[in-house]
Amino acid sequence: MSSDYEYSDDDVDNVFDDDELMADGDSDGDDGMEMDDFKVVPKATRKAYELEYDSLSQPAVEKLMEKDVEYIRGILGVDDNTASLLLRHMGWNKERLIEKYMDNANKTLVAAGVIRPEPEAVKPSKRPITRRATKQRSPSPPKSSGSFTCSICFDDAPGLTPLSLECGHAACSGCWEAYITSKIRDEAEHVCRCMAEGCGLVAPDSFIRGAIDEDGFIRFQELLVRHFVGCNKNLKFCPYPSCTNTVSCPSGASKSSLTTVVPIVSCGARGLASDGAPLSQSQELVKRATGKEHKFCFGCVIDSDHRPVVCAVATLWLKKCRDDSETANWIKSNTKECPKCVSTIEKNGGCNHMTCKKCKHEFCWVCMGPWSEHGTAWYSCNRYDEEAGVNARDAQSKSRASLERYLHYYNRWANHEQSAKLAQDLFAKTEKKMEEMQITSTLTWIEVQFMKKAAEELDKCRVTLKWTYAMAYYLAKGNQKELFEDNQRDLERAVEDLSELLESPIEPENIPALRQKVTDKTVYVQKRNDIVLEDTAEGFVEGRWAWNVSVDGFEAPAAEPDTAL
Amino acid sequence: MASISSRRLQKELTEIHMEGCPVGITLVKADDFETWWFTIEVMGESVYRSEVYTLQFRFEPNYPISAPAVTFVVTDGRKAPLHPHVYSNGHICASILGNEWSPVLSVVSVCITLQSMLASCKKKEPPVDNDRYVRTAPDNPKKTRFVYHDDTV
Numbered sequence: 001m002s003s004d005y006e007y008s009d010d011d012v013d014n015v016f017d018d019d020e021l022m023a024d025g026d027s028d029g030d031d032g033m034e035m036d037d038f039k040v041v042p043k044a045t046r047k048a049y050e051l052e053y054d055s056l057s058q059p060a061v062e063k064l065m066e067k068d069v070e071y072i073r074g075i076l077g078v079d080d081n082t083a084s085l086l087l088r089h090m091g092w093n094k095e096r097l098i099e100k101y102m103d104n105a106n107k108t109l110v111a112a113g114v115i116r117p118e119p120e121a122v123k124p125s126k127r128p129i130t131r132r133a134t135k136q137r138s139p140s141p142p143k144s145s146g147s148f149t150c151s152i153c154f155d156d157a158p159g160l161t162p163l164s165l166e167c168g169h170a171a172c173s174g175c176w177e178a179y180i181t182s183k184i185r186d187e188a189e190h191v192c193r194c195m196a197e198g199c200g201l202v203a204p205d206s207f208i209r210g211a212i213d214e215d216g217f218i219r220f221q222e223l224l225v226r227h228f229v230g231c232n233k234n235l236k237f238c239p240y241p242s243c244t245n246t247v248s249c250p251s252g253a254s255k256s257s258l259t260t261v262v263p264i265v266s267c268g269a270r271g272l273a274s275d276g277a278p279l280s281q282s283q284e285l286v287k288r289a290t291g292k293e294h295k296f297c298f299g300c301v302i303d304s305d306h307r308p309v310v311c312a313v314a315t316l317w318l319k320k321c322r323d324d325s326e327t328a329n330w331i332k333s334n335t336k337e338c339p340k341c342v343s344t345i346e347k348n349g350g351c352n353h354m355t356c357k358k359c360k361h362e363f364c365w366v367c368m369g370p371w372s373e374h375g376t377a378w379y380s381c382n383r384y385d386e387e388a389g390v391n392a393r394d395a396q397s398k399s400r401a402s403l404e405r406y407l408h409y410y411n412r413w414a415n416h417e418q419s420a421k422l423a424q425d426l427f428a429k430t431e432k433k434m435e436e437m438q439i440t441s442t443l444t445w446i447e448v449q450f451m452k453k454a455a456e457e458l459d460k461c462r463v464t465l466k467w468t469y470a471m472a473y474y475l476a477k478g479n480q481k482e483l484f485e486d487n488q489r490d491l492e493r494a495v496e497d498l499s500e501l502l503e504s505p506i507e508p509e510n511i512p513a514l515r516q517k518v519t520d521k522t523v524y525v526q527k528r529n530d531i532v533l534e535d536t537a538e539g540f541v542e543g544r545w546a547w548n549v550s551v552d553g554f555e556a557p558a559a560e561p562d563t564a565l
Numbered sequence: 566m567a568s569i570s571s572r573r574l575q576k577e578l579t580e581i582h583m584e585g586c587p588v589g590i591t592l593v594k595a596d597d598f599e600t601w602w603f604t605i606e607v608m609g610e611s612v613y614r615s616e617v618y619t620l621q622f623r624f625e626p627n628y629p630i631s632a633p634a635v636t637f638v639v640t641d642g643r644k645a646p647l648h649p650h651v652y653s654n655g656h657i658c659a660s661i662l663g664n665e666w667s668p669v670l671s672v673v674s675v676c677i678t679l680q681s682m683l684a685s686c687k688k689k690e691p692p693v694d695n696d697r698y699v700r701t702a703p704d705n706p707k708k709t710r711f712v713y714h715d716d717t718v
Contacts (some may be wrong), residue, residue, distance in 0.1 A: 152629055152668045153569050154576030169669070175630075179668060180567055182630050474714035 012302035047530065048308055053249035055268030055300070059463045061225050061246050067093060071282070076101055081204035085112045088224075090540070092231040098382055113193060113202030116167050150175055152195060161213065165203055172306055177410035184216055192224040201402040238267035240294040252298040261297035262307045262541045305463050308536030309471040312552045317470035321410065341439040343388050410474040416466035423459045426502070430455040440508040443515075450515055454502055454522045461495045461529045468532060476546040476557055480539070487535060490527040498525050570628040574598045577672055580597035591674045599624055602638065603676055616686055619643045620679065621655075623705075626718045630695065634707045635675060648687040652683065654699045656706040665712055 028137045056064075075098060087114035090097040101108045106511070108289040116545040150172035162170040171179075172517060175195070180203065183189045209217055222244065229235045234250045245267035252263025288367040296303040299312035301345050302318070336352075337348045340361035345354065352365040353374075362371035434448040468488045475481040477491075498521040506514065548557050570616040578595055586592060586603070594601035596618060607613040619638035627629050635654035638643035645651050650658045661670060661678055692698065 065584060153573045154580075155572060169666075175569065175668065177628050178627065195664075195668045197661075197669055199667075 010427050020100060031202075047534055047537075048541070049262065049533040051249070051251050051263055052245055053252070053263070053265045055266065056235075056246040056248055057268075058222070058225055058244045058246070061228060064219070065092075065224070065228050068092060072097065076105075081206055082109070082114050084205060085114050085202055088227060089113070092228055097338060110200070111160055113191070116201060119131045148172075152179075163207075165194050165201045165207065167194055167196065167201045168198050169194050169199055171195055173211065177213075180208055180212050181216050182222050184212070189221060190227055200536070236298050238294050239296050240267070244265060245294070246296060249298045254555065258299045258311045260310075261299075262310055264295060264305045264307055264539070264542075265298045267294040267296070306370065306467050306470075307464060308533050309467045310540060311475050312554070313547065314467065314470060316549070316551065317413075317473065321413075322405075336365070336368065339370075340364055372418070406473070409469045411465055415470040416462045416469070419462050420466065422460060423455075423462070426455055426458070427452075430502065436506055437511060440506070441511045443511065447515075450519050451502070454498060454518050457522050457526055457529075458498055458502070461491060461525055464529050464532055465492055465495060468536075471536070474547050474549055476548045476552070478546065480544055480546070484536070485533045485537075487528075491525070491532050494521070494528045497521055568627050569630070570624055571598045574631055574672075578612070579627055581673065586673065587680075589670065589680060590673070593619065601659060601672065603672075605676060605680055607680060611648055611684050611685070612686060612689050613630055615682050618646050618677065618683075622675075631670040632662050632707065633672070633675070634705050635662050635679070636706055646683055647691055648683060648686050649690055649692055651696050652692055652702065656698070656701055656702060657710065658711045662706070662713075679681075 055428070068087055071081055072078070072087055072094060073080060076086070078086070080351045086097055086101070087094070087106065089108075090100070097108070106115075109115045112544055113533065121500075147156055147158060148160055148162045148170070150160060150162070152171045152175035155172060155174075161173045163173050163176050164170040179195055180192050183192045192197065192203040203211070205220075208220055212220070223245070225244075226237060229246050231235045235246050235248050236254045236553070237339065238245045238247065238432075247265045247267050249263050249265050251257060252261060295305045297306060297311060297314075300315055302311070302314055306314040321374050327344060331344055331466065335344045338356040338361055340363075341356060341359035343356065347354070347365055353371055354365050355362050363369065363370055364374055370515045430451045436443075437443055437451070438445060439447045462554065465488070468484070468491075472481065472485060475484060498518070501514070501518050501521055504514070536545075546557065547554055550556050574595075575598070581592055581595075589606040589608045593604055596600040601624075602624070603620045603707045605616070606617045606622050610643050621636050621638050623634040623635075623636075635657060637643075637651060637657065639653070639655040641643050645653055645655045652670070657679065659679065659682065661667075663677065698709075
């Protein structure tokens with residue numbers, strides 16, 4: 001992807017120019033919307049930490065579905081409705097569908113609910129599947145002949161319109177509507193089988209369109225798209241609430257690729273026109289100013305940017321943070337474990353002669369050795385060199401050290417997370433400052449944008465920094481880790497400097513100087529961020545990083561017992 | 566939606582009044598369109614010979630799109646039959662009341678199905694997990710996700 005720093009229009013262009021799923025993403029050039037303050041690197045070269053992906057709106061995904069349907073229709077010689085039902089039944093696996101269909105067409109059609117299980121051959125599909133039942137076909141014919149009685153609501157009003165699928169199980173239109181609506185709305189189910197008992201026929205799209213209201217059909221189409229996206233491993237639905245965009249990212253779809261890339265994608269909610277028409281420049285500006293990018297990871301369930309660290313390690317870290325709750329931390333720092341049964345003991349008074357409540361083991365609180373060896377040496381523990389005591393204290397100090405190590409990383413991680421949460425405040429504050437600047441100086445709106453840019457860049461870097469701590473925690477000791485931490489330190493420093501500049505009070509006379517400084521720093525921070533991301537990404541490709549725990553898809557860690565927690 | 570359920574139930578009730586219930590099934594009360602009671606008795610040779618049970622139907626507003634909640638009444642001295650698919654709290658494990666419900670089924674057809682379920686039973690015994698289920702069962706059996714594993718009895 002391209003960094004949003006450049007006001008890129010990639011996403012918009014690609015999706016609507018190409019029907020291809022794997023459309024090439026960098027064909028278009030600059031759109032001339034950059035600000036002169038910010039000299040950005042040309043985006044022709046893809047950075048190591050970025051990968052190719054496409055954002056698709058719902059209509060675009062529907063187009064993909066249509067293409068599949070068309071393909072199947074051409075090969076199997078069936079109509080659109082049948083092709084859709086077959087594809088949905090087979091989870092959009094075209095190859096398997098064709099194979100199965102060639103093997104036994106009738107059986108496949110029955111299984112997909114296109115026809116009823118009858119010995120007769122496949123019906124020619126030219127016939128419209130939906131039709132009004134003209135004659136009495138209800139399975140339990142009512143006594144009053146001539147008029148239609150719905151077998152669901154038992155209504156026999158003369159104005160009733162009987163509807164049925166191919167099977168002829170007729171029901172009135174009102175019942176069909178209630179039934180299909182309840183399927184779609186309440187059960188979120190796109191497969192609506194015939195209402196008759198034991199009848200496996202599935203209502204085709206054209207039938208559903210005729211049977212329910214517009215809102216219901218829109219929901220139905222959404223369900224179909226979700227089903228399609230769910231079946232295709234190259235596609236992923238945007239996890240943000242009520243966003244209907246989809247991202248296609250073939251390079252991040254396989255599990256093995258997740259050891260070398262971090263497939264952070266954006267669904268394009270900020271720059272993707274949903275109605276198909278590209279936005280005008282002013283609309284574009286408004287959208288960028290107000291909308292927030294829906295960034296998420298294609299490879300795992302984390303719905304935010306976790307670069308530079310790969311999915312497996314990021315997940316490991318999040319899990320650890322959840323496990324090591326504050327309570328666990330407190331217990332670890334304020335209690336000791338019984339050397340025999342390892343139950344947790346808090347000493348809140350009394351002498352050092354401890355008797356474990358659980359296993360009745362007697363030991364010395366100071367040296368953790370058995371009390372029996374203390375003899376009469378009350379309160380003055382002189383048994384330091386005793387092996388048992390040494391071991392116990394060893395284990396404890398180790399646990400404490402590893403806790404300290406974890407807390408070191410966790411505190412920094414949490415600090416950046418907190419800052420990210422406060423970003424909203426920062427943006428608001430920056431906005432205010434920008435207004436102030438426009439009033440107190442001669443700068444125009446466009447000229448004070450540098451503040452906003454800086455704030456945005458800051459936010460982005462904090463996310464990177466946050467995850468570098470997760471990465472550093474799991475990195476095995478060595479030169480590589482040191483290099484990584486050097487890069488991390490440089491970025492951290494740059495970020496703090498810029499942060500301070502943004503917070504500094506504005507005096508009319510030094511605005512030009514401030515602008516110069518902020519602009520310079522922003523570019524520098526951006527560069528440092530790039531370095532961290534790029535170097536890490538390259539490291540993954542080269543297999544340069546080693547972990548101190550075993551991580552899915554990576555080599556087992558070298559023996560380094562003192563860091564594992 | 567509510568009109569569907571009341572209209573349909575009205576028709577079902579009229580039909581029951583006009584044609585009467587099948588042998589062994591009697592309508593006890595149907596004062597509203599929410600709860601109906603029937604008594605059910607197995608005719609002919611059966612382990613439940615001359616035993617009368619009471620069935621309760623509860624209807625949701627979107628009946629018959631959704632299945633009715635059907636249970637045996639176990640209050641006021643009434644008891645649920647001892648049957649491998651009937652729990653002692655009256656809940657019935659039958660697929661047509663769950664995922665195989667179809668809107669073309671009716672109250673009478675459910676009664677007949679349950680009657681034949683009892684009739685085909687050879688041995689009176691409670692479900693294997695009766696105690697565990699009854700302890701934790703929700704009030705409405707439709708909230709239970711039964712596993713329909715055995716359709717021989």
